[in-house]
Amino acid sequence: MYQEFAQVYDELMKEIDYSQWSEYLQRLFLNANREIKSVLEFGCGTGNITCNLAKKGFEMTAVDISEAMLTIADEKADAMDLKNIQFYLGDMSNFKIDKNYDAVISCCDSVNYLPTLEAIQSFLVCSHDSLKSKGLLLFDINTVTKYKKTIMDNTYVYDTDDVFCVWENEPDFTKGEMHFNLTFFSKNPNETYNRYEETQTQYMYTIDEINRCLLNIGFHKIKFFDFGSYNPGSNEGERIQIIAEKK
Known part of the structure; x- marks a missing residue:
């Protein structure tokens, strides 16, 4: 995990x-x-x-x-x-x-x-x-208030020297769940990038x-x-x- x-x-x-x-x-x-x-x-x-x-x-x-x-x-x-x-x-x-x-x-x-x-x-x-x-x-x-009023269905982009990440929030308030869908690129020592995808879930x-x-x-x-x-x-x-x- x-x-x-x-x-x-x-x-x-x-x-x-x-x-x-x-x-x-x-x-x-x-x-x-x-x-x-x-x-x-x-x-x-x-x-x-x-x-x-x-x-x-x-x-x-x-x-x-x-x-x-x-x-x-x-x-x-x-x-x-x-x-x-x-x-x-x-x-x-x-x-x-x-x-x-x-x-x-x-x-x-x-x-x-x-x-x-x-x-x-x-x-x-x-x-x-x-x-x-x-x-x-x-x-x-x-x-629950934070998930509904702050986190919501927002999308965030992080762009640093070593990492580029798109973080998408996908709420399901009927089930009391918040899914975080992450796509990120991590820089290697040789200046190439590896692409990864990961989904995490939090519960309310x-x-x-x-x-x-x-x-x-x-x-x-x-x-x-x-x-x-x-x-x-x-x-x-x-x-x-x-x-x-x-x-």
């Missing part, structure tokens, strides 16, 4: 301030009733947040379903000489590990890639099982649906923030940050 997209992901997402995102997570860790030292990250991608948190001293275990993404993440960690990261190939909805953590995180709307509420619940079970008592679960989602969920799933699994002290702030989150925002505690 995401074999070719992994090679251009960082170039296309370079406007994201991962350092600021990581600092926001670190501030949210202060909500915990235990000190956060060890963190399990689901959907780590190319390791941008993973490495930022590792540089701050957290013991990181990072999981992704894409081997290609993990290869890039591991190369970043090696280049930074970060010894406090372990990477695993795995699915966030069925991952098992014989260890418990102070916090479980999933960032960059990774949870929106889960196709059903049953898959969401499976992810929450994995997270709950991986947490220590009073440990925190933190993840974010894109809202409401705060009420997520809240019910969290309660069903046994989480409590559930909070929904407007992403990047401590203001109450709503379905009318664009990205919601969710925090929940294991009893």
Whole structure:
């Protein structure tokens, strides 16, 4: 999965301030009733947040379903000489590990890639099982409002020194799905280009649906923030940050 997209992901997402995102997570860790030292990250991608948190001293275990993404993440960690990261190939909805953590995180709307509420619940079970008592679960989602009013059926063109990409959004609001159709050309060292095509799908969920799933699994002290702030989150925002505690 995401074999070719992994090679251009960082170039296309370079406007994201991962350092600021990581600092926001670190501030949210202060909500915990235990000190956060060890963190399990689901959907780590190319390791941008993973490495930022590792540089701050957290013991990181990072999981992704894409081997290609993990290869890039591991190369970043090696280049930074970060010894406090372990990477695993795995699915966030069925991952098992014989260890418990102070916090479980999933960032960059990774949870929106889960196709059903049953898959969401499976992810929450994995997270709950991986947490220590009073440990925190933190993840974010894109809202239905964002898909309908911002993402919509827009087409974007990215033209950089090494990548040319056409990104077409194809919504199906009756099914609660958003399809991203990507065609991109990646430059080789010999100045030729490789052409790739890839389709990804995200799924739309409401705060009420997520809240019910969290309660069903046994989480409590559930909070929904407007992403990047401590203001109450709503379905009318664009990205919601969710925090929940294991009893």
